[in-house]
Amino acid sequence: xxxxPISPEHxxxxxxxGKPAAKLRDKLKVGKRRIDFTVRIHGDLVVNADETKAAxxxxxxxxxLAGVLAHFGPRKRKSIVDEILAARAAKGYKIDEAANxxxxxxxxxxxxxxxxxxxxxxxxxxxxxxx
Numbered sequence: 001x002x003x004x005p006i007s008p009e010h011x012x013x014x015x016x017x018g019k020p021a022a023k024l025r026d027k028l029k030v031g032k033r034r035i036d037f038t039v040r041i042h043g044d045l046v047v048n049a050d051e052t053k054a055a056x057x058x059x060x061x062x063x064x065l066a067g068v069l070a071h072f073g074p075r076k077r078k079s080i081v082d083e084i085l086a087a088r089a090a091k092g093y094k095i096d097e098a099a100n101x102x103x104x105x106x107x108x109x110x111x112x113x114x115x116x117x118x119x120x121x122x123x124x125x126x127x128x129x130x131x
Contacts, residue, residue, distance in 0.1 A: 012045060012047075012122045012124075013041050013045055013124065013126055014041065016122070016124050016126050017039075017041045017126040017128040018128070037131075038130070038131040039128050039129065039130055040128070040129050040130075040131045041126055041127070041128045042126065042127055043124055043125045043126035043127055044124050044125055044126070045122065045123075045124040045126070046122070046123045046124050047120060047122050048121045048123070050117050050118065050120050051117070052115050052116070052118075053115065053116060053117075053118050054113065054114075054115060055113070055114050055115055055116040056113050056114075057111065057112045057114075058107060058110070058111050058112075059107075059110045059111075064106065064107070064110065068106075069081075
């Protein structure tokens, strides 16, 4: 039997035609089984151009919080963290609006804005049928 290399177009066609499989996962029974069948995939494959989009990167929350807590002494830091954890556990945590506004400003002003190239989507209307 002659085997030919599968092109990038073929791999993408297989991926697109196989997308409905995720919805059928619950119909599979646990276990191993041997599969051997031939499939014909046909239809239109569309490859869109790459595009540039705006990208925003925020400081990780742990670094941001550590930066704020660093301005307090060890006892005050522990007190703040303990108070927040206790209030969250009791589901009675009330956020001071002024503090919330300052936190939003801190997050907004520490974000890095730039651009990133996003690969063009590969889509299509494809049909898979067992041969």
